[in-house]
Amino acid sequence: MALRPNPTLRQRRVGTELRRMREQAGLGGNQLARELGIHAAQVTQMETGKSGISVERLRTIAAACLCGNQPLIDALADMVSERGKGWWEKYRGTLSTDFLEIAELEANAHSISTWATTYVPGLQQTEDYAAAMFSRFTPSPPSHDLDARTSFRMQRKEAVRHGKTPYASFIHEAALRMQFGGPRVLADQLNHLVDDSLAGRISVRVVPFDLDTFPGGGENIMFIEGPVPELATLQMDTAMGSMYFDAQPSLTRHRDVFARLNSVALSEPESREFIRSIEYEMRGKYA
CATH class of the missing domain: 3.30.870 (Endonuclease; Chain A)
Structure with missing residues (x-):
């Protein structure tokens, strides 16, 4: 998947929340990458909004970070599912x-x-x-x-x-x-x-x-x-x-x-x- 050259505010916000999940779990980028079986650079790309993310991967990350805030996870899932332009x-x-x-x-x-x-x-x-x-x-x-x-x-x-x-x-x-x-x-x-x-x-x-x-x-x-x-x-x-x-x-x-x-x-x-x-x-x- 091609990287986004200019992610929107909401795309960046999803990435910010993923980073917060990881940091609250006390995980470094390399540690989360190993949990997910991906390169550390991909974690950075997701957290800056430059790379898209599926609902399934979002929930996998939340589980890896031991995030129990289900309303937040569901709201983020809705955000990554958005299609179309305003x-x-x-x-x-x-x-x-x-x-x-x-x-x-x-x-x-x-x-x-x-x-x-x-x-x-x-x-x-x-x-x-x-x-x-x-x-x-x-x-x-x-x-x-x-x-x-x-x-x-x-x-x-x-x-x-x-x-x-x-x-x-x-x-x-x-x-x-x-x-x-x-x-x-x-x-x-x-x-x-x-x-x-x-x-x-x-x-x-x-x-x-x-x-x-x-x-x-x-x-x-x-x-x-x-x-x-x-x-x-x-x-x-x-x-x-x-x-x-x-x-x-x-x-x-x-x-x-x-x-x-x-x-x-x-x-x-x-x-x-x-x-x-x-x-x-x-x-x-x-x-």
């Missing part, structure tokens, strides 16, 4: 891998939570707001790249909005006031957030400036729950692009962040009223 693949070669991997995460999520501190989450952006966001980069992307990024973001949004994945959005007041595209674009964006909340598919809750807490760091983050807790993923926006975290201590810490947000954020009705007040303020700037 809608985002048509953008491969046009957009960077960062874009595609976020869409892949969202498509397989069992629930999504976002914490936005500097701008409205991508999954809730209007087309004008998204275009203004992408235009702010220096140097500015060429028009065809800007159009592709914006179109991709709108397709991501629609995929989540028309799916069945629960989505909880926590937004800091700072993100609600950042005027990407100017007051008119922001006012329309805020109106769109209220519509999202009223539709009942997305929970939108605000953390205002006057709250005496700021859970977590200052980055925009997305927490993706998988079929089992061990397969959750944290995605963080940074100036250098997206970063992904799947170590259990990091997942536990950020589950706590969202628990704290849930306890301190305004209720959904209060949040809608708060967002409306800023919208009216923005509309007053160009009335």
Whole structure:
């Protein structure tokens, strides 16, 4: 079987979980290779996602590593059985891998939570707001790249909005006031957030400036729950692009962040009223 030159995020995640199984069992790569009757290089290839793996081999590895976490094993078996390509693949070669991997995460999520501190989450952006966001980069992307990024973001949004994945959005007041595209674009964006909340598919809750807490760091983050807790993923926006975290201590810490947000954020009705007040303020700037 030919090696994958560019394994996807989920293919790499299967490999990561296989490595964790092996390490928790106290086995080296050479030891596991002997147990399986294969070369040590093949273990490395499986653990980096460069080599595919059958369900049978997955279960053999789990048994060799004395892994008794059957829900995790079954969830990984489902992942290695996946066939077909997602809608985002048509953008491969046009957009960077960062874009595609976020869409892949969202498509397989069992629930999504976002914490936005500097701008409205991508999954809730209007087309004008998204275009203004992408235009702010220096140097500015060429028009065809800007159009592709914006179109991709709108397709991501629609995929989540028309799916069945629960989505909880926590937004800091700072993100609600950042005027990407100017007051008119922001006012329309805020109106769109209220519509999202009223539709009942997305929970939108605000953390205002006057709250005496700021859970977590200052980055925009997305927490993706998988079929089992061990397969959750944290995605963080940074100036250098997206970063992904799947170590259990990091997942536990950020589950706590969202628990704290849930306890301190305004209720959904209060949040809608708060967002409306800023919208009216923005509309007053160009009335």
